[in-house]
Amino acid sequence: MSVTAIFGGTFNPFHIGHYEMLKALESCENIEKIFIMPDRIPPHKQCDVLASDEDRIKMCEIASREFKKAELCLIEFEREGRSYTYDTVLELKARYKNENFAFVMGGDMLIFFEKWYNYELLLKEIPFIAFKRADTDENEFNNSVERLRAKGMKLTVMDEIIPCVSSTEIRKNFSESKRLLPQGIYEFLNERGIYNA
Numbered sequence: 001m002s003v004t005a006i007f008g009g010t011f012n013p014f015h016i017g018h019y020e021m022l023k024a025l026e027s028c029e030n031i032e033k034i035f036i037m038p039d040r041i042p043p044h045k046q047c048d049v050l051a052s053d054e055d056r057i058k059m060c061e062i063a064s065r066e067f068k069k070a071e072l073c074l075i076e077f078e079r080e081g082r083s084y085t086y087d088t089v090l091e092l093k094a095r096y097k098n099e100n101f102a103f104v105m106g107g108d109m110l111i112f113f114e115k116w117y118n119y120e121l122l123l124k125e126i127p128f129i130a131f132k133r134a135d136t137d138e139n140e141f142n143n144s145v146e147r148l149r150a151k152g153m154k155l156t157v158m159d160e161i162i163p164c165v166s167s168t169e170i171r172k173n174f175s176e177s178k179r180l181l182p183q184g185i186y187e188f189l190n191e192r193g194i195y196n197a
Contacts, residue, residue, distance in 0.1 A: 002032035004099045005129060006073075006092065008085070010039050010167075012051050013195070014059040014185050017106075017165040019066075021131055024160040025104065026069050033099075035073035035092075036060045039083045049171050051194050053077065062184045086118040089126050102127045106162065107136035111144045120151065127154035135164040171195045 005025050011018065025034050038056050051059075057074065064070040075091060076083040085103065092101060103126050105113070110130045113119055132141060149155055170177040174195040178186050189195060 001030065001100055003028075003030050003102050003127075004033040004035060004096070005031050005102050005104050006035050006037055006089070006126075007070075007104045008037040008039060008076075008088070010050075011056050011059055012049075012167055013170060013181065013189060014056075014063050015165045015167065015170060015180050016182060017133070017162050019063070019182050020160065020162050021104065021106070022063065022067050022070060024131070024158055025129070026067050031069065031102075034067065034070040036064050036070050037073040037076060037088075040076040040079070049195060055192065055194055058188060059185055062188060063182070066182070066184065084117040086116070086122045086125070089122060093125070102129050102156075104129045104131075106130070107132045107141050110148070111136075111140055113144070113148060123148065123151060123153040127156070129156045129158060131158045131160060131162045133162045133164050 007018075007022065007025065009018065022034065022036075025031050038053075038060050040053070057072070057077075060072050064072050073092075075095070076088055079087070079091075089101070089103065092099075105128060107130060110128075113123075116122065130145070145155060145157060165180050170180055174189065181189070
């Protein structure tokens with residue numbers, strides 16, 4: 001069965017951790033497409049500096065050009081208010097009735113999944129794909145996997161371990177963060193002077 005992976009996030013900025021996840025997803029034979037989906041108003045995050053919607057969308061466009069299976073999805077920018085994953089998933093399933101979706105998340109998000117809006121309904125609506133980060137607490141992650149599967153979550157845990165990259169540190173120390181950013185993203189941010197580049 002071909003799957004369309006929903007790869008959502010604030011992408012503030014789009015960094016090498018995101019790229020490593022995309023590489024792993026692109027290498028999966030059963031994943032046919034990857035929707036890169038920037039959040040409009042992220043409900044769970046308070047950011048020191050949030051790049052403009054235009055700039056975050058542009059970073060996602062740059063990323064989507066580098067992966068054959070990836071395409072930009074701006075569904076969350078078509079709604080008013082905060083971006084709750086549950087509402088977005090229902091809308092995607094209604095709009096693309098022939099797609100088999102799976103939602104992608106990092107290990108840090110999985111651990112806090114039970115704090116998400118309507119999480120018990122969400123886990124019944126769509127399968128999930130999770131990545132461990134290098135800084136993920138192994139026991140906490142495994143306990144979350146076991147607990148959520150017991151609640152009915154269809155969950156695939158990827159083998160790849162994603163490098164720990166702090167978006168906050170990139171924003172605070174952009175001049176020292178080139179190694180944490182894909183070249184095209186770095187050049188765009190530097191040229192535009194985003195994060196006081």
